[in-house]
Amino acid sequence: MGSTRPATSVTRSTQRGAMTAEPAWVCAGLPAISGRLREEQRDFVVVERLAYELDGEGTHSFLRVRKTGLSSFEAVRRLARALGRREREVGYAGLKDRHAVTEQWLSIEHLDQSKLSDLEIPGLELLEVTRHRNKLKMGHLRGNRFEIRVRGAAAGDGERAMAMLQRLAERGLPNAFGAQRFGHGGVTPRLGQALLTGEFPRFFQLWTAGEDALGEGPEALLARGPGERMLRDGLMRWRERGDAEWALRGVPKRFLSLCTAALQSEVFNEVLRRRLPELGELLPGDIAFLHRNGACFAVEDAAAEQARAASFEISPSGPQPGPACLRATGQAGEIEDAVLEQFAVSHELFDVRDPWGQKGGRRALRVSLPPESLAAKELDDGGERCVELAFELGRGSFATAVLAELLRDEALR
Structure with missing residues (x-):
């Protein structure tokens, strides 16, 4: 972990023995940091940012909670049981990692808030209660703030980490799904x-x-x-x-839907791997992602649209297979078709009416890392040198993509 050796060797994919070139790194040429992750729950802190302000009125109670060592599903289950409600009555905007200390919002309609006064749930702490006019649903999320401690760092790793964070802010972060997505x-x-x-x-x-x-x-x-x-x-x-x-x-x-969504994510990640490190370069036949509103369109002239990609107005996108997924053509389409064949799936395979069916869609291959959110500093924790990182990501993006670049650890992405 933390080697500065460029990733140039050929490795065997974990899926069906396919041979793929090991991808390059956006931060190639900058020295990586070293250290260990997640030795304690407090080493990985996530604070959720909702997509809208809560107005303090309405029939839906919004509860800001801090959970430690619990998945979001388990937190919902414990809260529903403690309040005598069904799990499906509890709304949430996103799923948070189990192996972390995370703050997130949960909502319940028509809740007698007096029941919260003596609420005691292992692993779950109630921080704030307010009201709003609608139920909290998946996607009602602006993003997340991350504070991560890397233990056993080397002298100078704080400066090295900051240099790489700034590189990612300039060129874009690979928008890979994190390993926690795959179980x-x-x-x-x-x-x-x-x-x-x-x-x-x-x-x-x-x-x-x-x-x-x-x-x-x-x-x-x-x-x-x-x-x-x-x-x-x-x-x-x-x-x-x-x-x-x-x-x-x-x-x-x-949960059933999450399983097939993980398969979609696996396909996307492999397409991203094959497009690294030039994630801002449009290819013939690409489907471009418009960052301001999430709209997608077919690129007819890659050279003509490249200036918009250079300014981060648009980015190439990758597939999350399904009937509604726009299909790339040309060179970009050849890459995506090869990956679908590698995983023995098709867009049509996801078109079922069962709970595990997926519509599909497109996801940007890179995302922005707001420069104003970045921080990296060295500190001493019990006689051990650590690097404390801080950054923000939009909804659906994973902190492990940042850590993979900083530690140059392929296992993280």
Whole structure:
């Protein structure tokens, strides 16, 4: 970790043994920093920024909470149980990492706020309560502020980190989905693929113990002692009816959707890898992403549009496969088609009416890193040199993309 050696070797992709060139780095030529990440929960702090101001009126109670060591799903589950509400009644704008200290907003309509006075939930602290006129929904998010501590840093790493952050602000940050999107061992996209291909027993087998459990029935899978409640519930339903597809009815729809979304993200990340390091360079046939409003359009003349990309008005985009995803053509289309073939998926595969169906769309290959949000400083923590980083990202972008560049660690992206 933290080597300054340029990434020029050829590596084997983790998906189906495909050979791909290891990507270059936006910060190539600048020395990387060294150190260790996430040794303590407080080393990774995330503060959510909502997309709008709360007006203090309305039927929806908005709760700003600080969670430690909990996923957003688990925080919602615990809060709903403590208040005697259903999980689906709790609104949230985004999903936050489990292995962190995170502040985010949750909403509940028609809540008797007196129930909050003596609320005690392990891992969850209530910071603020107000009201608003609408339910909080996914996407009601401007972005997130990150404060990250890198332990075991070398002397001078604060200055080195700041130089790389400034480079990313100038050229754009690779908009890769973080490793947390893909679950432990990268199994979540495989769950999504099993859903889309109708391999429902395989879905439960992979979820329980990965490929080690392939071929096992519900009884054997339950004997493995799966820890997640919703997995145990699904396996018991499968055992009850002998029908793995019917058992999926007991699995939260949002989790099933998350599995196929992870497969979309895997495709996008591979397209991004193949376009590095020139993420601001338009190719013939590209679909451009307009940063001011998220609109996309087909690039007819890449040379003529390049000035708009240079000013960060637009950027090339990558696919999140599905029927609504605009299709690139020409050189850009060849890259995307090759990646779809690598992962054995098509846009049409996601076009199902089940809870795991996905419409698809486009995502910018790079995003801005606001210069005014950047900070990097060295400090002493218990006799150990650390670098404390601070930056802001828009919604849907991952801090691990920043850390990958600073530490030059391919495993982070």
